[in-house]
Amino acid sequence: MLAWTIYISFLGALALLLLPSRSAALVRTLALATTLVTFAITLTAFLQHRSGEMFTVVDYPWISSMGIHFSLKADGISLTLLLLTGVIGVCGVLFSWDVDHRIKEFFAFYLVLIGAVYGVFLSFDLFLLFVFYEIVVIPKYFLIAIWGSTRREYAAMKLVLYSFIGSAMVLVGLIAAYVVAGSRSTSLGDLAGYQYSPHFQMWAFPLVFVGFGVLAGLWPFHTWAPTGHVAAPTAASMLLAGVVMKLGAYGCLRVAMTLFPLGLAPWGFHVLGLGSWRDIFAVLAVIGILYGALVALVQKDFKFVIGYSSISHMGFILLGLMTLNQIGLSGAVVQMVSHGILAGLLFGVVGRMVYSRTHTRDLPALGPMHLNKALPFAAFTFVIAGMASMGLPGFSGFAAELMILIGVWHSYPTLILFVGIGLIAGVAYIWRAMQQAFFAGSTPAASVAPPDHPLPPITFPEKLGAGILICSSVIVGTFPQIFLNVIHPALNSPLFQGLRKGGW
């Protein structure tokens, strides 16, 4: 049934293209219906498969001569991320209710993107995964290039080029793995079970990890992300930062770390205190956390603050992956969900609620607009999203970061101090942005004359979208057990056996 998430998304896109373009309402409704149906499917699957163990969704031979199957499977980790995609998919449509330029194509590309993302999360055959991974790039380009804002063609092109370079690295690694294993099968299970030589894994791992890492915002390959997210229209930013970047992290975990676990082993010698690829990526992750946070702290463009904060949060995910213990890895998966929700919220506020009304994202310019009075719902939502983003307990960010931090204490206690600084920097840039955008000069004593052209009020779709996302963050934050129940069995499955030999 889960395969229908892919099929329905693509069918929805097709249906939209065939629709007469006069009725904007019909287009939006159809897009919303499609995403709602796929969300319902992911939710049902999540609730049904409580054990978290891998199960087959679909498995057809495809190109049998090369051992390629159309093979879709899901385990606890996939189910969690599929659910995330479902929620973000719906909310993205809600936040894009106001798009009026070439609506059909917009939502068609949107649905193709969602469908491809579902495809990546479900794919168990590496060839298939790669196909979906590439399909993701195309709608991304068009969404940014046609409907985007600041320097959109440049941003779209940069994003696509980086993505293709990353994918190329992954492709080389995967082909090598396929060939070395005897060119018999491209199934993840088969290749993960094959015992590659340590020497092979030692170069294949960083290649594939960095290849996926580019999309995950691994420092210093992250530079496409802030530009791209800022240029993208709101729904695209939500999807890009919220879900597509998670494809990279997912690839790191699902493909790189399961196929080549020995790539993480110590080299036996040290360079600048680092003794393995694991050390290097852990340090790069921490640099990403700090760099993202500190750069976000000095931005003048509101959306750039959020863009760089995404780099910072993705750093937490990558760090969690490198801890190689159950709690750190679970924390990384929960952080994927958490950041997906919160990035969606933050871009929703900045892009849809504020920018489409004020037509500026310049923080000094937003201050005099007294947005906390003009757009109280936007201010409220940003406060909640900001608090959650900086790890305030009760919300999803805290639960995820807690687990990652415990994992880091276990594996890299020396890095803890830097992560702590990153947390504090996270508080600082959020409050600065919030202060400057919404609450500048805001005391009751300062009497504010009503503006000549009051900003249009927040519409119902925006409120609904924000409400869904806030509730999701609270649920994940107060009941993370729901997700841990399926993530832990997934991490204990045979697929991750090679990783577990490190002991957790």
Next chain:
Amino acid sequence: MEGPGMTQDMNSFPWLTILTLLPLVGALAVLALGGRNKALVRWTALAFSAISLLITLVLWHSFNSAADGFQFQELHAWIPSLNVSYRVGIDGLGLLMLLLTSIVVPIGMLASWQIEQRVPLYFALVLMLQTCLVGTFTALNFFHWFIFWELALIPAFFLVRLWGGSGSARAAMQFLVYTMVGSVAMLLSFLAIFLTTKTFDFTELATLAQNGTLMPAVVAKLGWHLLTPGHVALVIFFGAFLGFAVKVPLFPFHTWLPSTYAEAPSGTTILLTGAMSKMGMYGFLRILLPLFGAEMQRVLTPLLWLAVATVVLSAYTAWAQKDLKRIFAYSSINHLGYCLLAFFAVVKFTGGDTALTAQKFAAMNGIFLQMFNHGLTAATLFWFIAMLEKRTGGMRGLDDFGGLRKVVPVFTGLMGIALFSSLGLPGLNGFIGEFLIFKGSFPLVTWATSLSVIGLLITAIFILGVIQRVFSGPLKEKWAQLPDLTLGERLSLVPVIGLMFALGLYPQLILGVVNHTAIQMAIHLRNF
């Protein structure tokens, strides 16, 4: 989960959860009412806080003061993968703090009656703050204790920021950043502890510490080879310590406080000084004392110096202030400094000497009483300042007034009582806490206590100075028509002032309930 001597008094009715969530429900109700009928909003908010007070009094009445352990406990599984359970309960200290909160919040609301902008939001934030306070004082598991500890910052920040004075942006930001830095340090320390012990439960951790196994295990687990095991333990301790030291506050982590108290609207200052500052001291007692006793003993002398500095320097600084709110902001630091003095005196290693042990019990009781009495008195003082601001259009400078006793005799009388209570006059509630603290600390840490007496003297000087400058002396023309207390104000002040007398003359009212807990807390220290 079964701590030593856990009482059988596990009342199956979830009183504490209700007490925690009730103000939140009130906040939502108030927001739903909207801004058209401000009076309705205010009375609704006050009604919710009154119900909370009633429930707290019921708990006070049914509390078994002779039992060990926590009462009214509730226990539910929550996140088994992290060994986190929803566990709440109160002992004498927790109950005392709940009572203080449920008294201080209505006072804060009454002092905020004159706020006209965004009234529903204001009272909703106050109620949300109450939820967070109750949550902090009842939580027995670090995970959800920390949730409430952090969440409390949000309503506090906005209360200061949106209704505060001209410097409120900077003050609120300073308050937030300071507290956050402390909280992050505390979180990291606790995560290190969790990594070793796999538990966040306060009782379990206390038991491990009592057996002497907690810190050695943590140190062994972390395996930092650059530092000696002793130093590693101190680093972990310092992280947790920082979180609480900022909140109490302890010198030199106090610099956020005066601006924040001064810039906040007086109703909010009441909440900050009456209840939120007690969160820090509560943390010292509930968390630092059981877990880090040994570490504190090793650095006792520097800690005592900090406590003395807190007491003495803040008193001097209060004396130099010209803004009434700043005077009492620094005075708050001073009064809580006494708690810290006594706390460190209790921590001191005395090797089971029975005479000194009795002094420790006295000091502990003194801390509890001082926390409550200072909360009550400070809240009342800022209430009076709010009343003064309301009548004079926001003025609160020391030199703005003079001779007010001729014009507002009732106000003078009642505020005078509160001022004398703050000074520590015997017969009023402020005396007994300070007396027990000094009585208990003097034999334990003579030098520090002697130096702290300076704080008492300076406090007396500046409070008498306030009385003289504000109430005596020549009357300024513009205040000749100042209205005295209204009937409503008098009626609401009577119970509070009455309580000051009652506790001053008969402190057994509180001591009877908290004494056992105080003794238990002191006894359960390892190496005490």
